[in-house]
Amino acid sequence: MTSRQDSRSVGIVQPQVARFDDPLLLACGRELSGFELVYETYGQLNASKSNAILICHALSGHHHAAGYHSESERKPGWWDECIGPGKPIDTQRFFVVSVNNIGGCHGSTGPKSINPETGKAWGPDFPSLRARDWVHSQARLADRLGIDCWAAVIGGSLGGMQAMRWSLEYPDRLKHCVVIAAALKLSAQNLAFNELARQAIFSDPAFEDGNYIYNGTVPSQGLSLARMVGHITYLSDEAMANKFGRELRAGSFELGDEDNIEFQVQSYLRYQGSQFSSQFDANTYILMTRALDYFDLAREYENDPVKAFTHASCSFLVMSFSTDWRFAPARSREIVDALIAANRPVTYAEIQADEGHDAFLMPIPRYLNAFSAYMQRVGGDS
């Protein structure tokens, strides 16, 4: 467990906001007349501005990837295991930029922001987004920070897909692309789970077609259910067995006592759901799951990932986890095989881990070692 005084923590961090007044044309054809990005940075940008790392967050992530916002914050940023002094993304060596994607609900322009044309929050009218829209908005931030070329663009899950998109949209602006627990596109099973999550939100009467934002209601029931569904897919059977098994939180199987039975896993899921629904915006969740659904790296390259990757010029590190069934190792191997066929430099590690998809956030020794070893190479190239 790290603390803010820990020498391996980046300590107290302060989010920053960058405002962009030039319009951003989105993949859906609509335009944002301007936008804001909220981001955090850790470490120091070197004089040649060659040591910058971009962190891309996953579906429900945000800019707060490492350190603490205050002395009283209970938990550090979501990727504190991997970002900090002496950690794989070593802040003594790298300047790390972590951005909240547009469409998000943690400060960057999204459904909760004011639409300048109406003077009201965008709500459900916020334009539909694709991973490339995030990439283009982040390129503007790189311009603003004077970063011509990232030493690496790094992401897990949806963040990994976004990192791959970076490698195709701006091949000259990154030297390394680190893709963890990701896929070239979602499978039918992935799409099905996302649809289930959205339907859970839609079916909450408080959702009101996304207009809850104007009516002071919150579809917390639906959002909570959506998160519970998602959460199950982030864990493996092994992880759930280890963490909860069939332990009871309340009640017993004694005669006549069955009414009060509650399994630990039930209570855990409900807690996760209710926590999430109090912090996350339902319109953002719908927007983000759709962006994930629509992602298909190779669609515009004749559906051929090999053709797609011939447009990339960086080196790749791909990692997967043995019990991840949301983006299974086989999905990562598709990425690796396409990179091999496209003659791109690629390194691939398949980490044995019980933790399922969530393993990419966990301090698994082999994962951290392989990640650190690769980041040494990134440092050598920067």
Place this chain on the structure above:
Amino acid sequence: MRLDLSHIQRWIAPHSRVLDLGCGDGEFLETLQRERQVNGTGIEIDEDNINAAIARGLNIIEQDMDGGLGNFPDQSFDTVVMAHALQAVHYPDRVLEEMLRIGRECIVTFPNFGHWRCRVHLGTRGRMPVSEFMPHSWYDTPNIHFCTVRDFEELCLQRDIRILSRDFVGNTDREPLLATTWPNLFATTAIYHITR
């Protein structure tokens, strides 16, 4: 570096694309990249080796050769190398076929089970040879498909595999001449440069 690996180097053209199957900790591939400026990729299954190879700055793919090599396109590498791994795979002949499909040229090294010490060991003691070079007992050895120099050449003949050159390493420095003259008896390691 291991003797067989220093022998291989001269068969690899500068700036060529090299695939090293079972690359270990990547020492050889690193040497090739430094001295021959090759574009190298390694395949390995041992996680400590993989981390060591990543730390050397190499492109390493975690992959089990016994699961096939179908993800590597035809003739996509100039040279495919497999040093001291032939005897450890489930189907050596299939791996050889795959190597020849993927690479324009291939280099294979393997321990020669026909070496006189093996014969003596088996002949006089009636037990599977254990030596400095083959340190495992029969029950825990990763080497499940030993062959002799003659066995290998017979397989090449059967499968229309062309031997471009061959080289042999003897037991210590005393036997290089014996090893090249009577390899099946005196070579500890056989090195073959092959193609289709």
